[in-house]
Amino acid sequence: MSLFSLTFLFLLLATHSAKPPFPCAECSPSCPHRCVCYENADLVDCRSGGFHRVPRGLPHGSWLLELGGNNLSVVGTHAFTGLRSLRVMVLTDSQVEEIQPQAFFSLSFLEKLDLSWNQLTILPVEFSTSLSALKELRLEHNFLHYISDYSFEHLDNLEKLDLSYNHLTVIGPGVFRGHSRLRQLYLHNNRLIVVQQGSLDMLPALEVLQLSHNNISHIDPEALAPLYSLALLALDGNNLHHLKFKTFNSLHTTATHIQLSGNPWSCDCDLHRVFTQWGISGLGRQPALHCRNCYSTGHYHDCSGHSGGGTSDGGEKQEEKQWKELGHRVSDTDSKLSILKSRQDKSH
Template identity: 30%
Template sequence: MTTVAMTILLLSTSSLLLHCSALPFQQRGFWDFGKDIDVRDLMMTMMKDQEEGSAFEEVSPPDHPTCPFGCVCQLRVVQCSDLGLTHVPYDIPPDTLLLDLQCNMITEIREGDFKGLTNLYALVLRNNQISRVHPRAFLPLKRMQKLYMSHNQLTSIPRNLPASLVELRIHDNHIQKVLAGTFSGMGNMHVIEMGRNPLQNSGFEPGAFTGLKLNYLRISEAKLTGVPKDLPESLHELHVDHNQIQAIELEDLSQYKHLQRLGLSFNHIRHIEHGVLSYLPNLRELHLDNNRLSSVPSGLPESKYLQVVYLHSNNISSIGLDDFCPTGFGMKRVFYNGISLFSNPIHYWEVQPATFRCVSERTAVQFGNYKK
C-alpha cells in the first residue's frame, strides 16, 4: 500500500467516516489526546507508521477478496460504521489493517470475532453498546497498536489486551475498578484515556499500573477525591480535572519528576501543600482554574521551565510581588507566556508591575473583570 494510494483513499472516503453524534478528533499536537478520534487522522498515523516500518509486516492478500455486507473495503481499510450492526461481521478480510466499527449497536465482543486478523493496526469500536468482552477476544491481534472503545457500557477494562498496544481510549463507560495486572506486559503503552467513568480512588487496586511506561493519562470527570496513588512514574502528562479533589499533598506528586503538563481544573482544591511543585522540575503547564484557592500556590518562582499557569475562577484576593518570579538571577530558565487570573476578587490596579517581571509580554497576563 503506497502513500499515494492511501491519500486517494482518504480523499475518496472522507464523507463516509463520521456520521454519529460524537465530534471529530483533530490531533494537531502531542497534547491533544483527550479529544475524540477522527478515522481520517488515524489513517494518516497508520500511513506514517507504515512508512517508518514500525507497524506492519507484509501479508499476502486473500485469493478471494471478501467484504462484509454494507461495508467499504479498500486498501486494507474496512469501514463498517453507522450500519446498525449488532455483532462484529464474520467475513473481515484477513489482511485488514484498520477496522472501523464505530456507531453501531454491538453489545458483545465474542471470542472468535477477530480470528485471523493478526496484522490489524487499529480497531475502532466507539459509540456502540458493548458491555461484555470475551477474555480471549483480543488474543489474535498480535500487532494491534490502537484500540478505541469509548462511549460504550463496559464495567471493566477488557482482559488480555495485546502487548503491542500503544494507545487505549476507553472513556465514557461504566468502569468502577482497575484491577491489579490489568496492563501486565504492556511495555509499549503510551496513552490511556479513561475519563468519564465512575472511578473512585478505591477503584484502583495496588499494582494496577505496575510495569507500565506511560506518557499520557487522563482520568477526568470521575469521582476522585485525590490524585490516585502509584501511577506510572514515566508520566509526561496527567489530567484529573472535573473531579472532587480538595487538596494536593506532598506524597500525591512526589514520584512524577518527568511530568510536563498537569491538569487539576474544576475540582474543589483549597490547599496545595508547600513544596509540592519542587517534585515537578520539568513542569511546563499547570491548570488550577475553577477551584477554591485563596492564594497563589507557593513554588511557582522556583519552577524553572513553567510557562503557562491557569488560576482563573478561584478565590484569590491578592498577589504578592514574588508569587510568580524569582528574586535572584539564573533561577528561572524560561519566561511565562500565559498567566490567567480573571474571575478572582483581585484589584488588578493594586498589583505591582514588577510582579510579572519574568513574563514574556504584557498580553500574557489576563486579569479581566471580577463579578461576584
C-alpha cells in the same frame, strides 16, 4: 481531528498502493455482507451496518477495521481470531456493554484501539492479554467506575491512554505500574477524590497528566515524585483547598506547567509558598479564594490568613502580626534549607 479518521488512513494508504484502493465489496469473497472492503488497502469499513456481533469472514490481511456505530452490546471471546495483521480497530459508539475475557486474542500487532462512547462499566482482568503492541487506547465517554490492577498489565508499549469522562472515583496503586513508555494520561471529568501515593509509580516518560474537573480534595505529598518528565499537570476545576509545599517540590522537572484555577482555595502560608515558588500568578484573583490578602511578592510575611469570624480592629491587627511572624519564620527556614541544599549539591 481523530487519529482514527478513516478518510485520512484511506488517503495515506492510497499513496503507498500500486492501485488505488477503490471499494470492492463484490470482488472479494471474504468481505462480509454490509461491509465495504478496499482492494489493495486492507481497509474494512463496517460502520453503522446494524451488526449485533462482530461479523464473521473478515479478511485476514486487514490492516484497519472500522466497526463504529453498531449495536454490538458484547464483544465475545476470540471475536477477532485470525486478524493477525490488524493495526487499527475502531469500536466507538457501538453500545458495547461487556468485553469478555480474551476478546482481543490474536491481535498481537494492534497499535490503536478506540472503544470510546460506549456503555462499559468495567474491564476484564485479562483485557490487555495479546495487546502488548498497543500504543494508543481510547476509553473516554464510558461508565467505567473501577480499573483492576491487572487490566492494563500487558500494555508495555502504551504511549497514550484516555480514560476521561468516566465514573472513576479512585486509581489504586499498581494500575499503571510498568507503563514506562506512557506519555499522555487523560483522567479529566471523572469522580476522583484523591491522588494516592503509588498510583503514578513507574511512569518515567509521562509528559501530560490531565486531572481537571474531578472532585480531588487531597494529593499525597509523594504522589507526583515518580514523574521525571512531566510537562503539563492539569488540576483545575477540582475541590482543592490546601496544598503541601512538598507536593510540587517533589517533581523532578523545573518547567512543568501547572493548571490550578477553579479550586476553592483557602489561603495559608504553605499554599502561598506553592504559588510563589512555582511562579503561579493570579491567586488573589481567584473568585472562590477564602483569603483576605495573599500577595504574590515572594515574601512570606505578606501572607495573611482568613479570619474565622468577626473580630475587632485590635484582634485583626494581632492576628495579622501573628501571621507575619509565622511568615518570617517560614522564610528564614526556607533560606536555611536552600543554603543547605546548595552545599550538598556542591559536595556531590
